[in-house]
Amino acid sequence: DAKTTQPTSMDCAEGRAANLPCNHSTISGNEYVYWYRQIHSQGPQYIIHGLKNNETNEMASLIITEDRKSSTLILPHATLRDTAVYYCIVREYGNKLVFGAGTILRVKS
Amino acid sequence: DAGVIQSPRHEVTEMGQEVTLRCKPISGHNSLFWYRQTMMRGLELLIYFNNNVPIDDSGMPEDRFSAKMPNASFSTLKIQPSEPRDSAVYFCASSASGNQPQHFGDGTRLSIL
Numbered sequence: 001d002a003k004t005t006q007p008t009s010m011d012c013a014e015g016r017a018a019n020l021p022c023n024h025s026t027i028s029g030n031e032y033v034y035w036y037r038q039i040h041s042q043g044p045q046y047i048i049h050g051l052k053n054n055e056t057n058e059m060a061s062l063i064i065t066e067d068r069k070s071s072t073l074i075l076p077h078a079t080l081r082d083t084a085v086y087y088c089i090v091r092e093y094g095n096k097l098v099f100g101a102g103t104i105l106r107v108k109s
Numbered sequence: 110d111a112g113v114i115q116s117p118r119h120e121v122t123e124m125g126q127e128v129t130l131r132c133k134p135i136s137g138h139n140s141l142f143w144y145r146q147t148m149m150r151g152l153e154l155l156i157y158f159n160n161n162v163p164i165d166d167s168g169m170p171e172d173r174f175s176a177k178m179p180n181a182s183f184s185t186l187k188i189q190p191s192e193p194r195d196s197a198v199y200f201c202a203s204s205a206s207g208n209q210p211q212h213f214g215d216g217t218r219l220s221i222l
């Protein structure tokens with residue numbers, strides 16, 4: 001599976017949009033982009049995934065560039081409860097997830 | 110809907126003892142995953158099952174670790190004998206087939222003294 005690169009940490013003001021970038025320049029055509037987050041001392045929580053089209057659900061939006069080499073997770077109105085480690089993972093259909101270090105997002109009031 | 114259920118939530122035991130961690134996946138999911146998380150190594154996949162059959166156990170650290178899935182609704186991860194370096198949070202996750210997302214339990218926090 002392709003490797004991803006994410007910033008180590010980011011800050012966001014409460015109520016503002018949080019935009020978390022992920023680079024996956026070696027992604028192959030059949031690999032999906034997944035986002036999970038882990039709030040302190042809880043299990044990872046699935047957020048969203050996509051192949052090439054942009055996706056939106058009740059938690060977030062996923063914007064994938066046309067060449068698929070990078071993506072951005074958008075939390076439209078961040079709250080303090082969104083403070084967590086966010087993991088961007090690329091995964092081929094049916095393959096296992098490989099978690100990296102992720103991005104620590106701190107939402108501040 | 111009930112999520113993935115793990116037990117116990119916390120376990121403290123002395124080195125050399127046998128430890129058994131339990132997991133009940135979400136009903137209808139046919140893939141089950143065991144992960145271990147430590148500060149040093151992050152979140153690592155230990156083993157995963159598909160339709161109760163172990164598919165990839167390359168992440169199992171050594172022979173002291175074993176995992177079973179006797180039926181679609183139950184799995185165990187056993188450590189025998191346990192060592193202090195096994196101290197970690199162990200997560201179980203399940204998913205439907207293919208590219209469906211994995212859903213994680215709340216984990217078992219294991220401390221080996």
